[in-house]
Amino acid sequence: MKKKVILGGAGTLLLIILIWFFSGSTAVEGGEVFIEAKKGTFKVEITTTGELEAEKSVKILGPNGLRAAQLWQVKIDHIVDEGTVVKKGDYIARLDQSELSDKMGSRYNELQQSLSKFTQTKLDTALELRAARDELINLRYAVEEKEIILSQSKFEPPATIKQAEINLEKAKREYSQAKENYKLKTQKAVAQMQEAAAELADDQAGYDFLEQMKKSFTITAPESGMLVYHREWNGTKMGIGSTIRAWDPVVATLPDLSTMISKTYVNEVDIRAINVGQQVVIGLDAFPEKKLSGKVTNVANIGEQKPNSDSKVFQVSILINESDTTLRPAMTTSNTIIAETIPNVVYVPLECLHSQGDSITYVVKKDGLGFAKTEVKVGEINANEAVIREGVQEGDKLYLSVPQGIDDAPIAFIKEENSLADN
Known part of the structure; x- marks a missing residue:
């Protein structure tokens, strides 16, 4: 038990020493840690995690x-x-060519059916037109025969001559009708062949298209x-x-590694502070010692919801200024976006700020041997610090932790301090 107490005390002492070492404005008195309010240039920074990808x-x-x-x-x-x-x-x-092969098989069957239909149509039309031509020849012979009969009947009775004339006229009419029918049958045969040829050409083109596509299933x-x-x-x-x-x-993809960007996402609360052209300090998880610079080149206008999250985020693209051969796509980045630089302001660590109710923010100042709760007006905030517009001056010593008895202490409001100053 005694060993644990000694180790605990040593850890606390080490923490205090580290705080004092890294911040000259921090002091330790009576076991309490204080920070002095600083005055200078304040940077509003937004830190996000991103991923490298090639710009092109x-x-x-x-x-x-x-x-x-x-x-x-x-x-x-x-x-x-x-x-x-x-x-x-x-x-x-x-x-995977399995579905393509199935389609090629179906298309091949359709092609064979079209080819068979084309061949059958070609034979049918050829036979039909041949029969029509034979009929025309026979009818022409019939006309010639009737003409001979008529010429030989000039010495026959008038009734016989009249009958021969009628037979000749009927033969000529049948021959004329057969010639017109032959023209129609020829047009019909041409249309049938065109239809069969078009169907065959369509099925052939479809099959050739799939066969050519099969080659492109091997990608280079x-x-x-x-x-x-x-x-x-x-x-x-x-x-x-x-x-x-x-x-x-x-x-x-084949990225152009000469120009890289860090693609990151900013939550809907911070996105209004992000603008194109803002400077960014970029770190790499793979190379912690390396720091790069960049600038914001694009801010999405429409938010999106990331998986397993209820909040909306906006995509932000950051162009990296340096060209580095060690940069690779998908490397994780830490991006510190400098949203605003404010000169000549007082700022304190966020740990110094406390709240009472919904609208009162205060700090605990060192006041002699005691403390004083003082209302403050907070300005811009970054990940670690906040600008104090009213209530704290440069050099004021503030408690980093809440001292005992703070709950019952009154708050010195800003309006009360202003009215006292006016008197």
């Missing part, structure tokens, strides 16, 4: 024409490892670069077994 990148797309083939989604059968450096034309991925690199897996709408990386869709056929 080449998208590696799946087959063109998935919609035309009515293939709404296709799975990735195989893909090379992320981070692989590839050259233009190198193998990237292979897509459009340019040289380092392969980075594409992220889906929910942020998960695509890989083997993932699905590409007809309306978003991106498989992976």
Whole structure:
């Protein structure tokens, strides 16, 4: 037990020493820790976590024409490892061809049916027109025969001659009608052949299209670069077994690593303080000793809800000024956005601020051997400190922790101090 007490006291003493070492305005008196209010330039900073990505990148797309083939989604059968450096034309991925093969089989059957129909139509029309031509020849012979009979009947009775004339007229009419019918049958045969040929050409083109698409199910690199897996709408990386869709056929990307951005998200409370052009200090989790600089280049106008969160966030893009060969996509970043710089103001640590009720904020000042609760008007705030507009002056010693007996002590309100000053 005694050993634990000694260790606890040593830990407290170490904490006090560290606070004093890192802040010249901090003091320890009688076991209490005080901070002196500072005056100077105050930075309103917003700290977020982000992820590196290339500002520009080449998208590696799946087959063109998935919609035309009515293939709404296709799975990735195989893909090379992320981070692989590839050259233009190198193998990237292979897509599952099972559904495509089924469609090709159906299309091939349709093609064979169309070919059979085309051949049958060609034979039927040829036979029909041949029969029509034979009929025309026979009818022409019949006309010639009736003409001979008529010429030979000039010495016959008038009734016989009249009958021969009527027979000749009927033969000529039948021959004339047969010629008109032959024209119609020819037009009909042409239309039937055109229809069969068009259906055959359509099925042939459809099959050829699918056969050509099959080749594009093996995906190659459009340019040289380092392969980075594409992220889906929910942020998960695509890989083997993932699905590409007809309306978003991106498989992976080849980023341009010479210009990088940090993509981060800012909550709806802080987003109004973020503007394009603001300077940013960027840290890398992978290289804690390295610090980069950047500036805000884009602030989303519409918020979104992140998975497993009730709050809305807004996407912010930060362009990194430096070009560094160690930077890689998907590296985690810490981004300190300098939203505002305010000169010549008094500011104190947030730990010094306390509240009473819903609208009164106060600090605890060192007052001789005791303390005084004083109302303050708080201005801008960053992650660690707050600007004090009224109630605290430079050099005032403030309690970092709440002293005993503070609850019953009265508060010196700002209005009361102003009225005393006026008197």
